[in-house]
Amino acid sequence: MQYTVHAHPKSKQPRILERAPGVFDIYVAEVPDNGKANEAILRDLAGYLDVAPSRLVLKRGHTSRIKIIQVL
Numbered sequence: 001m002q003y004t005v006h007a008h009p010k011s012k013q014p015r016i017l018e019r020a021p022g023v024f025d026i027y028v029a030e031v032p033d034n035g036k037a038n039e040a041i042l043r044d045l046a047g048y049l050d051v052a053p054s055r056l057v058l059k060r061g062h063t064s065r066i067k068i069i070q071v072l
Contacts, residue, residue: 001022001070001071002022002059002068002069002070002071003022003023003024003045003068003069003070003071004022004023004024004066004067004068005023005024005025005026005041005045005061005066005067005068005069006023006024006025006026006065006066006067007026007028007032007037007038007041007061007065007066007067008025008026008027008028008065009028009030009031009032009037010029010030010031010032010037011027011028011029012029013027014027014028014029014040014044015027016044016045016048024045024048026041026044026045028040028041028044032063035062038058038062038067041067041069042056042058042069045069049071051071055071055072056069056070056071056072057069057070057071057072
């Protein structure tokens with residue numbers, strides 16, 4: 001299963017909004033520096049989907065706000 005994520009780093013209020021099935025807005029407090037925001041997004045999405053963070057893989061968008069994340 002693949003998910004499309006629109007990332008919002010440096011947010012004051014971290015949260016996850018599901019805009020449509022498989023499409024999320026994820027707000028994280030971490031800065032987009034050295035992959036910190038990406039790690040937080042994967043961690044938060046894993047918690048939301050109730051899967052282990054190690055099962056999520058960032059397929060596209062390592063430096064973009066639009067990301068494709070796959071569940072293994």
